[in-house]
Amino acid sequence: MMFTSVRRSVPAGLAAVLVAGAIGLGATGAEAASLGTLEVSPATGTDTSGMTVTTSGACPGPATNLIVSVTGSGFPSDGKVVVSNSPIGTYQTSPAGGIVVPLTETMRDYANEAGFQTLQGRYDFTLTCRGAFGSATYGDFGAPIWFTSNTAYQNTDPVPSVTATTTTLAATPASPVVAGTSVKLTATVAPNTAAGTVQFKDGTQALGSPVAVSAGTAALTTSALAAGSHSLTAVFTPSDAAVYAPSASTALPYTVKVKPPTVVTAPKVTGTVRVGSTVTCSATFGGATSSTYAWLRDGSAIGGATARTRTLVAADYPHKLACRVTATNSGGSTSATSPAVTVARGPALKNTTRPSVTGTAKTGKRLTAKPGSWKPAATSYGYVWKRDGHAIRGGTHSTYVLTRTDKGHLITVTITAKRSGYANGTATSKSVRVG
The missing domain is CATH 2.60.40.2700 (Immunoglobulin-like)
Known part of the structure; x- marks a missing residue:
């Protein structure tokens, strides 16, 4: 199995100690580049014999030698050399053209040499291509292994990587709305293969129950948002937390106005x-x-x-x-x-002070009608003079001149009070006898 390489240059001081017959170490080496990966075999084991590391390709042309080092819990931070500076030609070549390098000791042996007993977690092998002398290096091949106990190891991470998710939230209709409006909240979860539920929230208050995600979306419709300002979020909880990570949307400000009367x-x-x-x-x-x-x-x-x-x-x-x-x-x-x-006509004008007749009640004399008082006040009047209760022909003015025909009879005047919008009111004066 091939692994992602871990770039690591062997420190110049460490190389100087290990290089057989090394001379002229004053030169500065070039920064090592990642050349590819290492295959560790066996892929799993109990660390009872040395492993073999095989590069995914050949070292660059200028390289004649190689060094293999290991880092991880218990080893020095700059690594422990497990294969010292050795000519590349002493090793076999894989069918793919890689270099096959056996490790002569177990990881426990290397740990004892480094001064510790317990192997745990991740360790990284680095094979560095270099020259026989000096400090120049020409790139690295790398691979990790994991010890799940003090004796058992494997070349795959025992804790599978968790895929990050993102959750976004949208609301329709757009803010602002009036109280009682049906608002649809839609959460979009990426990647859309992530299974789980979304809890919609208003601040810290849950809106309804969690909603299952289907094809990357979950939706909730509510009419319960009260008037005021809201901070809406959608929180995704994966069904399998070992595969997908939870996530939450950024808060969505949302305004609900008071419903009009x-x-x-x-x-x-x-x-x-x-x-x-x-x-x-x-x-x-x-x-x-x-x-x-x-x-x-x-x-x-x-x-x-x-x-x-x-x-x-x-x-x-x-x-x-x-x-x-x-x-x-x-x-x-x-x-x-x-x-x-x-609108109907108002009631008839009401007489509050009775009409009266003034003047001398004798033949040839003029009588004058006084219309009296009315409620509401009249704006005009009509007159009918009467002799013994019968209308006198032509007697329709505010004054009346008595004739010989009137002598000995009773004279009255009937007033008709008028006002626009009201029914007419009528009232009759007291009678006077003509002498």
């Missing part, structure tokens, strides 16, 4: 709908913090009519009257308009 009871004009009466615009809204009113005559707003109540005037008769209510809160406004109602 809702109509609870539709607007309605209440009260007696006739001139002179006061009517009320009755309506109720849920969630409103304030309300405004507008009165409409035949569908058009009446200038200045913005109170909840309205006293109907003559101009309202006989038109269609409605009211519009606009309720508002921080989330917006909602308007509703009442059905229109027809």
Whole structure:
């Protein structure tokens, strides 16, 4: 089996000790480059005999010699040489052209030489291509092994690597929304082969139960986000933590506004709908913090009519009257308009002071009618003079000149009080006898 190489240059001082007949060590060696991997055989074992390392290829042309070292728990940080500076030609060649280098001792032997007894964890072999003399090196081949106990080893990592995951979160519709809106949260987990569940959260509060991931996505729809600012996240938990790592999305800011007011009871004009009466615009809204009113005559707003109540005037008769209510809160406004109602004529004017007749009640004299007082006040009057209760022809003015026909009879005047938008009121004066 081939392994990823670990680059390691043998320190110049260590090489100087090991090189047989080394001379001229003052030259500076070039930085070793990774040339390939080593195959360790047997791939697994109990460390009862020496291993063999085989390079994945040949050393570069300038190299004539090699050194093999090992690093790991218990060994010096710069490595222990397990094969000293040796000519490459003394070793066999593999079918692929690699160099086959037997190790003459076991790992336990090398550990004893380094001054420790327990082999554990990862150890890395490095074969360095070099010259016979000096410190120049021409690259490395490398391979790791793992001791799972003090005697057993293998050339594969006993702890399999865990694949990292990423989780991203999206929300639709986009923020801001009003309270009660159905919001869909979608988490995307990569790689999409990662199985597990996603827990959606609002801050530290879980939103519903964990949702299974399918083809890299998990989704949750909720209408429970309250008005205010939210920090939404999606947390992925893998089904097999030995294969995939957990991950969490970055927080997604999300704003939910107060829902605009809702109509609870539709607007309605209440009260007696006739001139002179006061009517009320009755309506109720849920969630409103304030309300405004507008009165409409035949569908058009009446200038200045913005109170909840309205006293109907003559101009309202006989038109269609409605009211519009606009309720508002921080989330917006909602308007509703009442059905229109027809404004009726006001009641007949009411006489509060009886009409009277002034002047001398004799033939040839002029009598004058006083209309009295009316509520509401009249704006014009009509007159009918009567003789013994019967209308006198032509007697329709505010004054009347008595004739010989009137002598000895009772004269009265009937007043008709008039005001726009109201029914007429009538009242009759006391009678006077013409002498």
